[in-house]
Amino acid sequence: MTKRASDVSVSPPRRRSKYTLAPLVLIAANVVLFALFFVWPAVIGLVYSFTNYTGVGVFQFVGLDNYQNLFGDSTFYDALSRTLLYTVLFVPLNFVFSLLIANVVVSRHAKGASVARVIFFIPWLLSPIVVGVLWRWLFGENFGLVNYLIHELGGGAVPWQSNADLSLLVVVMAASWAWTGFSMLLFIAAIKNVPVSYYEAASLDGAGPWRQFFHITLPSIAPTSFIVILLNTINAMKEYPVFVALNNGGPGTSNNLLVQYIYETGFKRGQIGYASAASFVLMLILMAVAIIQLIVNRRVENR
Numbered sequence: 001m002t003k004r005a006s007d008v009s010v011s012p013p014r015r016r017s018k019y020t021l022a023p024l025v026l027i028a029a030n031v032v033l034f035a036l037f038f039v040w041p042a043v044i045g046l047v048y049s050f051t052n053y054t055g056v057g058v059f060q061f062v063g064l065d066n067y068q069n070l071f072g073d074s075t076f077y078d079a080l081s082r083t084l085l086y087t088v089l090f091v092p093l094n095f096v097f098s099l100l101i102a103n104v105v106v107s108r109h110a111k112g113a114s115v116a117r118v119i120f121f122i123p124w125l126l127s128p129i130v131v132g133v134l135w136r137w138l139f140g141e142n143f144g145l146v147n148y149l150i151h152e153l154g155g156g157a158v159p160w161q162s163n164a165d166l167s168l169l170v171v172v173m174a175a176s177w178a179w180t181g182f183s184m185l186l187f188i189a190a191i192k193n194v195p196v197s198y199y200e201a202a203s204l205d206g207a208g209p210w211r212q213f214f215h216i217t218l219p220s221i222a223p224t225s226f227i228v229i230l231l232n233t234i235n236a237m238k239e240y241p242v243f244v245a246l247n248n249g250g251p252g253t254s255n256n257l258l259v260q261y262i263y264e265t266g267f268k269r270g271q272i273g274y275a276s277a278a279s280f281v282l283m284l285i286l287m288a289v290a291i292i293q294l295i296v297n298r299r300v301e302n303r
Contacts, residue, residue, distance in 0.1 A: 045279055048273050049273060051066075051273040054273075055266075055267075055270050066277035079256050079261035082254075082255055082256065085168070089172045091232045093172060094228075094232050101116075102188045105120075106188055106192060121181035121184070123177055124178060126178065132242045133245050135171075135173070135174035136246050139161070141158075141159060146158070164251055170246065178242070179235065189224070191220075223301070230293050234290070237285065237286055237289070238259055240260055261278065262279055265278065
């Protein structure tokens with residue numbers, strides 16, 4: 001027996017509610033901003049890297065000349081090697097320091113943990129320029145507080161600014177101090193998510209604090225550790241304002257990092273095309289670092 005047409009219920013057409021449109025509007029806004037402030041400048045920069053553009057007037061395409069000149073430029077390699085050295089020093093120091101503080105703060109024996117979090121997080125809220133100025137006051141060679149204290153104790157002035165290695169070390173310490181708060185918060189959130197039952201079972205088995213840390217805490221926070229290392233590596237490779245505010249990449253040009261080299265080449269010497277080529281080489285290096293770290297992290301997680 002067939003149903004009559006009048007008996008068949010017809011569902012009303014679905015109306016697109018504001019809850020359906022809102023995500024689309026928000027996503028569209030982000031897509032537009034991403035295209036305007038990332039994709040478009042990146043495309044323009046890529047085009048400039050194949051030209052002799054100086055910032056004014058017209059430009060001519062020069063093919064791969066900028067890249068060939070760049071790979072034969074000893075100043076570029078000096079800036080790149082100094083950038084890698086700074087990264088190798090900064091990332092482990094920041095990692096160890098922030099993880100140590102996070103473990104102390106989340107300890108049930110810690111007193112004043114909330115105040116400590118605020119104190120350690122304040123440097124991350126400061127502008128990198130302010131961080132550089134503060135540490136310059138501390139480690140100024142002729143007027144710094146540290147050399148003043150050393151002199152009062154009977155020692156000689158330490159060449160914090162005129163020695164290239166010491167100058168780089170001061171920037172590493174300043175940047176680590178400034179970034180510790182952010183990394184510390186990530187570690188605190190990760191450590192708090194480790195089940196307490198793991199530690200209780202380990203304690204019953206006689207495991208001490210160090211064994212618990214290396215066999216429970218570190219493996220459990222491995223994904224967060226990966227994020228911290230990745231972010232710190234990318235941040236270190238792009239570091240610029242702290243160097244400028246603290247010692248301007250000195251003494252001389254011995255501590256000029258890659259970003260400072262790009263800035264001075266592009267804006268002080270008017271070689272926009274050449275600086276664009278250097279920028280794209282830096283971007284490729286950062287992408288390679290991110291991909292390698294992703295592969296390593298995936299292999300560690302699949303063990």
